[in-house]
Amino acid sequence: MKNFKKPLFLPSRGSFKNFRLKILIFISVISLSACVNVKKATYFNDIPDSEFKSRFENMESVIRENDLLSISVSSPNPEATEVFNASNVSVTQTSTATGTTTQASGYLVDHEGFIRFPFLGTLKAAGKTKQELREEITKELVDRKLLLEPIVDIRYLNYRVSVLGEVKDPSVLTIPSEKVTLLEALGLAGDLTVYAKRDNILLIREEDNVKKLVRLDLTSDEIFTSPYYNLKSNDIIYVEANKSKVASTSRVNQWLPIIISSLSLAVIAFDRFL
Numbered sequence: 451m452k453n454f455k456k457p458l459f460l461p462s463r464g465s466f467k468n469f470r471l472k473i474l475i476f477i478s479v480i481s482l483s484a485c486v487n488v489k490k491a492t493y494f495n496d497i498p499d500s501e502f503k504s505r506f507e508n509m510e511s512v513i514r515e516n517d518l519l520s521i522s523v524s525s526p527n528p529e530a531t532e533v534f535n536a537s538n539v540s541v542t543q544t545s546t547a548t549g550t551t552t553q554a555s556g557y558l559v560d561h562e563g564f565i566r567f568p569f570l571g572t573l574k575a576a577g578k579t580k581q582e583l584r585e586e587i588t589k590e591l592v593d594r595k596l597l598l599e600p601i602v603d604i605r606y607l608n609y610r611v612s613v614l615g616e617v618k619d620p621s622v623l624t625i626p627s628e629k630v631t632l633l634e635a636l637g638l639a640g641d642l643t644v645y646a647k648r649d650n651i652l653l654i655r656e657e658d659n660v661k662k663l664v665r666l667d668l669t670s671d672e673i674f675t676s677p678y679y680n681l682k683s684n685d686i687i688y689v690e691a692n693k694s695k696v697a698s699t700s701r702v703n704q705w706l707p708i709i710i711s712s713l714s715l716a717v718i719a720f721d722r723f724l
Contacts, residue, residue, distance in 0.1 A: 570587065
């Protein structure tokens with residue numbers, strides 16, 4: 451039987467081992483570069499046991515145009531009170547924080563800031579807090595001798611915040627309790643994804659027709675003492691994607707799995723052939 455020599459184009463076993471080692475190093479580097487930094491993907495890094503005083507001052511929002519208000523009136527005379535609770539004429543559908551859809555009827559603040567209330571006529575609502583409007587309605591009912599010892603309750607029917615960007619469920623959340631923190635809103639939106647930029651959360655808030663843009667850092671304990679930790683109605687939260695997300699969606703990274711698979715197949719083929 452004749453002895454066949456190896457084709458000249460095949461590398462020696464020693465050079466092939468070096469080639470295979472380089473391929474394995476290349477694959478490892480690519481794999482590690484695609485990983486997300488674990489520290490950047492967690493909240494409140496290295497924060498010890500602490501206590502923080504909550505800041506709730508000036509948290510009550512003022513009523514604005516297009517707000518939808520629920521105004522209910524009660525008194526010792528239910529029959530006399532009934533007429534004041536019969537004119538909730540504006541009906542709207544809203545999505546709640548739990549994902550359900552509800553219908554709500556209330557008093558819609560018009561573009562000039564007024565509502566129309568039974569027997570009291572047109573009342574200025576925009577620019578006032580709920581307490582101020584409640585005290586005004588109560589005083590008018592007593593002064594005009596329409597009701598004895600009336601109790602007026604006012605609630606927002608469109609108290610909502612919007613959570614956008616790198617969260618599991620970007621959505622507009624209706625908050626029935628009229629009180630929500632930044633962390634609670636993120637939780638209701640399904641929490642941040644692993645690709646979220648936790649140290650640069652953008653909060654957009656409009657007050658007195660002026661939009662404020664504030665950057666918040668969820669990796670620092672300063673978030674608990676921030677005046678923006680407690681959200682207001684119509685706040686918008688935008689979560690930016692980090693560099694890992696941007697890189698993973700680039701055209702180059704779309705080809706990397708194919709390149710790595712091809713190189714791995716080449717290693718296996720050379721190994722078996724030699």
